Amino acid sequence: MVSIDLEWLFQVQSLPSVSAIFFTLVALIVGILGYLYRPYWGVRKVPGPPTLPLVGHLPLLAKYGPDVFSVLAKQYGPIYRFHMGRQPLIIIADAELCKEAGIKKFKDIPNRSIPSPISASPLHQKGLFFTRDSQWSSMRNTIISVYQPSYLSSLVPTMQSFIESATQNLDSQQEDITFSNLSLRLATDVIGQAAFGVNFGFSNPHSVCDSIKSGNNNVGDDAAGAAGNAVTDFINQHIYSTTQLKMDLSGSFSIILGLLVPILQEPFRQILKRIPGTMDWKIDRTNQKLSGRLNEIVEKRRKDRNRGSKDFLSLILNATESKTVSEKVFSPDYISAVTYEHLLAGSATTSFTLSSIIYLVAGHPEVEKRLLEEIDRFGPKDQIPTSQDLNDKFPYLDQVIKESMRYFFASPLVARETSNEVEIGGYLLPKGTWVWLALGVLAKDPQNFQEPEKFKPGRFDPNCEEMKRRHPYAFIPFGIGPRACIGQKFTLQEVKLSLIHLYRKYVFRHSPNMENPLELEYGIVLNFKHGVKVRIIKRT
Numbered sequence: 001m002v003s004i005d006l007e008w009l010f011q012v013q014s015l016p017s018v019s020a021i022f023f024t025l026v027a028l029i030v031g032i033l034g035y036l037y038r039p040y041w042g043v044r045k046v047p048g049p050p051t052l053p054l055v056g057h058l059p060l061l062a063k064y065g066p067d068v069f070s071v072l073a074k075q076y077g078p079i080y081r082f083h084m085g086r087q088p089l090i091i092i093a094d095a096e097l098c099k100e101a102g103i104k105k106f107k108d109i110p111n112r113s114i115p116s117p118i119s120a121s122p123l124h125q126k127g128l129f130f131t132r133d134s135q136w137s138s139m140r141n142t143i144i145s146v147y148q149p150s151y152l153s154s155l156v157p158t159m160q161s162f163i164e165s166a167t168q169n170l171d172s173q174q175e176d177i178t179f180s181n182l183s184l185r186l187a188t189d190v191i192g193q194a195a196f197g198v199n200f201g202f203s204n205p206h207s208v209c210d211s212i213k214s215g216n217n218n219v220g221d222d223a224a225g226a227a228g229n230a231v232t233d234f235i236n237q238h239i240y241s242t243t244q245l246k247m248d249l250s251g252s253f254s255i256i257l258g259l260l261v262p263i264l265q266e267p268f269r270q271i272l273k274r275i276p277g278t279m280d281w282k283i284d285r286t287n288q289k290l291s292g293r294l295n296e297i298v299e300k301r302r303k304d305r306n307r308g309s310k311d312f313l314s315l316i317l318n319a320t321e322s323k324t325v326s327e328k329v330f331s332p333d334y335i336s337a338v339t340y341e342h343l344l345a346g347s348a349t350t351s352f353t354l355s356s357i358i359y360l361v362a363g364h365p366e367v368e369k370r371l372l373e374e375i376d377r378f379g380p381k382d383q384i385p386t387s388q389d390l391n392d393k394f395p396y397l398d399q400v401i402k403e404s405m406r407y408f409f410a411s412p413l414v415a416r417e418t419s420n421e422v423e424i425g426g427y428l429l430p431k432g433t434w435v436w437l438a439l440g441v442l443a444k445d446p447q448n449f450q451e452p453e454k455f456k457p458g459r460f461d462p463n464c465e466e467m468k469r470r471h472p473y474a475f476i477p478f479g480i481g482p483r484a485c486i487g488q489k490f491t492l493q494e495v496k497l498s499l500i501h502l503y504r505k506y507v508f509r510h511s512p513n514m515e516n517p518l519e520l521e522y523g524i525v526l527n528f529k530h531g532v533k534v535r536i537i538k539r540t
């Protein structure tokens, strides 16, 4: 008996004791909870709806879509907490607080937070948008200095020629056209030429008309004949890479993990990108091909001694060679990324803006009438406006563009991150807090925009009372402060030239085959889910 007891005692002692297991489990649970709730702890005093573990407020995003930020602003006030998975965002939904965060306290909030779709894409991280601190300021200073107004005005003839060829013979279509596809091809061509000096060839009327008629979203397909397979591939890869940057739970597995448990994102991405067929594998291959192709374009241009300075890429290369900017700041991968970023930032946003305007004007005959009068008054139909004319001679067009951009807000959230502890709206936010400016909510605030759900371009007339009373930062579609959009003037020039050309020749009517109201899709920028479908009438 004694010997058996001793044996049992020996076995029990060699096993980990119950208390050791208990303490390990407790430590593990505390560790997991600590990891999950650490970002929340520092900002817990900021009000916000109750959160679910792991998913945070993502179910609210699924329920309300992009409107969720307006809904919560009504309930929780101008500064509140929204949990994107584990990560709390401090949402600023007030013009004065946006000014405070974007301008007055810029030195404490100078960078953008990097959401999980971007962490999975090194290509996107090296553009101006996501670079940080001194790397960002050196890059931005160089880009700004090459983006002089004289450069923009020199782009007018190029923009005009793409616009003309993209919109030739539109009235010969008997059926509906998906205007948002046409505008995406046009914007991609214009920015392709301006950024890379490459003619993608989508404005070729045959390729454009054929593919628009077929409602084909795949930009490259019909351009193959015109621009060659290399370009087609490039654009297809660009579209794939961009549309995979989803901000909800429909992205790749590693992106979803990045939202829920960020620490696991990179290890899983490393594994999954090696397993053929997974979405991570496809994204990685696409990004690699894109980077490879971009590097080729950059290398070819670098060797070209007669490159001139007609496009953005050549301008940056000239700046690095003349040593006005350090080669360390613009190493080849940064040059590729920032040039690519122009294609990315310049195509979807401009196309969305153009489509919004065509859609809204088609639904408001009184606005269309006034706009046509102003455009017709400018001069003979073949007189191309200069940059100066675009600034001075189309005040009503300005109002229509602003009101359309307010109504359909392309980029409703601006993502920033604190570099130091900083106080905003009475709350002390620790270093590393994600602060997101809800520009889309400001644009629908009835205190600054009476009847915000109505389309009324006159509210941007400088003489109107509403305009005079409005907070100066209530409408900031291009962002605020030193990090505001660098392409603002470029895009407005392109949008104005396009609209003047289009309305001189045509008017547009909503297609009965289009859903009402239009469904929106929330990606890297807002998008029309099923496109803007119109019928075209030639003006006599």
Ligand code: HEM
Pocket (backbone or CB within 6 Å): 128, 129, 130, 140, 341, 342, 345, 346, 347, 349, 350, 353, 410, 411, 414, 415, 477, 478, 479, 480, 481, 482, 483, 484, 485, 486, 487, 488, 490, 491
């Ligand atoms: C209607 C068209 C466009 C809209 C609504 C738009 C909107 C925005 C917004 C809201 C931001 C963030 C600003 C902030 O943080 O305060 C931004 C940044 C940026 N945009 Fe645009 N954008 C448009 C067109 C363009 C075009 C055509 C280009 C390039 C030619 C461009 C290039 C950029 C870049 C590089 C940044 C990052 C700036 C930085 O971080 O320093 N955008 N844009």
